[in-house]
Amino acid sequence: MFIHIDPSSELAIYDQIVRQVKFAVADEAVQAGELVPSVRELARELTVNPNTVSRAYRQLQADGVLESVRGTGLAVAQGAPEQCRAVRMTLIRNRLRQVLLEAKHSRLNGENLRELVEQELAVIEHEKGEKQA
Amino acid sequence: MFIHIDPSSELAIYDQIVRQVKFAVADEAVQAGELVPSVRELARELTVNPNTVSRAYRQLQADGVLESVRGTGLAVAQGAPEQCRAVRMTLIRNRLRQVLLEAKHSRLNGENLRELVEQELAVIEHEKGEKQA
Amino acid sequence: MFIHIDPSSELAIYDQIVRQVKFAVADEAVQAGELVPSVRELARELTVNPNTVSRAYRQLQADGVLESVRGTGLAVAQGAPEQCRAVRMTLIRNRLRQVLLEAKHSRLNGENLRELVEQELAVIEHEKGEKQA
C-alpha cells in the first residue's frame, strides 16, 4: 500500500491518509481481512507523528473501513472494498454535477459542455500516452 | 449585487464573499467602474463582521478585481469582467479535468465518462425544468 | 452545563465528556443553537488537556450534536435534543434487555424478574426520598 503525503497540501495530513487508504481499499490494493501497516510503522514510513496516523485510522474505523483486531492490529473490514467503491462513485458524480452546474451558470449550454468534456478527455488521454511512452 | 452567505459552509465567509463578487463581476451584474457597497454597509447587510468583509475586499484588490478610488470607495476595475470570466473558465476546466482524472482512476473509460456526463446533464436540465415550472 | 470527570473511571475522559454533553443536550440544559463552553474554557474548568476536550467535541460534531460556527465556537445543532433523547431511550432499552436476558440465563423466570425489578425500584425511590429529606 503506497501512500504519499504532500505536506504543502491544503488537506490535513490525517485526511490525506484517510483518503488514500480508502482508495487503496476501493482498488483492493489491500484486501478485506488483511492487516494495514501498524500505526508506528506507517508513521515512520511517512515521517509523520504516530498520533496523526492513529487519528486517520480512528476515522477509518468510524467509517467502517477498518476493524480493530485486539493486540494484533487493524484489518480491512469485510465489505469495505465495495462500500468504498460505491462511495467514491457517488463522490465523483456529485463533483461532476457541481462542475457542470457551475459551467451552466457561466452561460455554457449543453453543446459547449460536451465539447469541453471532449477537450479534457483528449488532454487526459494524451498525458496518459506520454506517461506510457 | 446579491450575495448570500452560508455560515455552515465549509468555505470561509470571506472566501464566499470573494467568489460571489467575482461571479457578479463576471456576469456584469456590477459593471466596470461601478462602486461596490462600503465595508460597513455590506457587513450590516450580510450580518457579518466588518473585518471579514474588509478582508474579502483586500483579497479582491490583490486579485485586481476592485480598485480603490481615493475618498470615494472601491470600484470594479477596468477589464475585471473579462478577467473574471477567463479565470472562472480555467477554474472550471481544472476542476472538470480533476474529476475526469479521478473517474479514470476508478477504471472508467472514455465511453463510461461520456455516459456519466450525459446522465448528469440530464439531471441538471430536469431540475431546471422543475424550477421553471 | 455541569460536567463532572471521574479520572478513576474505566471510561476515557473524552468519552465521559461526550456522554455528559449528550445528556445535557437531551435534558435541554443547553438548548439548540446555544454555544457550548469553548475548548480552552472547559479544559480549564475540568483541569484537563484542551486536546482531550477538543477530541470530545469533534466526536460530538461527528454525531451531529454540535455544529461549528466558524470563529465563534461550537453550538448545539438544531434537532439535537430530540435526537439525543431518542438515542438515549434506545440505549436504555438495549441495556435493560441485556440485563433481563442475562437474568433469564440465571434461571430466573418472568415472575422472579418482576419481583427483582420491584425491589430495585423500591431502593431507588427510597434513596430519592433520603436525598430530598
Add this chain to the structure above:
Amino acid sequence: MFIHIDPSSELAIYDQIVRQVKFAVADEAVQAGELVPSVRELARELTVNPNTVSRAYRQLQADGVLESVRGTGLAVAQGAPEQCRAVRMTLIRNRLRQVLLEAKHSRLNGENLRELVEQELAVIEHEKGEKQA
C-alpha cells in the same frame, strides 16, 4: 464446558474466558473439584494465544474460582458454584439498578418503567419462542 470467543467484541478475550468459566461454574456445567482444560489445550481449542488463557486462569484463581492442584492442573474450587451464583446475582442486581436509575433520569416514572420492563420481557419470550420453533 463450551466457551465461545467473539474476537470483535469490545470485551478483552481473557475477560470473555473469565466470564464464561464463571457462568459454567455457576450453572455447574463443571462441578467443584473437576479439572478445567489445560492452558495449552484451551488455547488451541479457542485458537487464542496461550498467554491469554493463562491470564484468564490467573484471574480465576485470584477470584477463588479455580485452585491449583500441584502437578495435576487447575480445578474448580470447593464452594465456587455457590459463590459464582451469588456474584452473578449481585452483578445483575447492580446493572439492573443502574439501568433503572438512568431511566429515572430520563424522566420515566415507576409506571413507565414497569411498562418498559414488560415490553422487553415480551420481546425476550418471543425470541425464545422463535428459536424453539
Add this chain to the structure above:
DNA sequence: GTGGTCTAGACCACC
C-alpha cells in the same frame, strides 16, 4: 509487538 489515551506546547486560519 499492537492500538488507545492523555499531556504539553506549538502554529494556523478565521472572525
Add this chain to the structure above:
DNA sequence: GTGGTCTAGACCACG
C-alpha cells in the same frame, strides 16, 4: 477570542 492540526513523549491494556 475561536476551533483545528500537528508534534513529542509518556503510560496503559492486550496478545
